[in-house]
């Protein structure tokens with residue numbers, strides 16, 4: 001509760017644009033060529049320009065590549081920084097090379113999964129910096145933000161990063177199955193939902209965003225009908241929730 005004038009002051013203050021997403025370039029040693037190529041194609045820069053054009057921020061959020069010693073990506077709240085490990089893209093290139101006919105195709109799909117991950121980390125950054133409420137697993141909520149960004153577009157091609165990420169989760173699940181990992185060794189305690197669940201979530205949300213376009217998910221047996229019937233409603237609910245959470249933070253021309 002707050003007195004009306006104080007509330008107005010607080011809201012007015014919160015809506016100001018006092019920051020931007022800022023891309024930082026760093027020295028890399030092992031993946032220099034990859035990092036240079038990504039900067040050449042303005043990979044981070046183009047997404048950051050898009051985010052800055054629609055969102056007001058209370059402070060700067062750094063976005064950068066890093067060599068992390070592991071295939072990962074994360075948001076660091078102490079540094080207010082989204083860190084995209086180059087090892088993760090390298091790992092994705094390996095995953096997709098096994099299933100692509102050309103190196104170009106493998107790179108495009110690897111970059112798709114990496115892009116889905118970048119927007120997942122964007123979700124963590126926004127939850128922190130905008131102090132957004134989250135109920136349920138934050139990891140699932142930020143997968144939902146990333147999915148919303150790519151699926152809320154009439155052009156089916158914009159869904160590709162979500163489909164590439166779904167394939168990554170499927171390949172993770174298959175690797176676990178092939179390795180004979182016993183059920184008791186799976187990280188049920190982890191903050192992330194397990195890979196097979198994330199695979200089906202993404203399929204469900206892609207289908208839910210456009211059931212006519214993706215009807216074949218159901219008819220081809222990729223997505224069980226028992227889940228599919230609920231997906232349009234599931235997608236509408238969480239995409240609407242994200243729009244409402246961000247409502248106050250859009251730049252005025254996007255309100």
Ligand SMILES: [Zn+2]
Nearest residue numbers: 120124139142
């Ligand atoms: Zn996460």
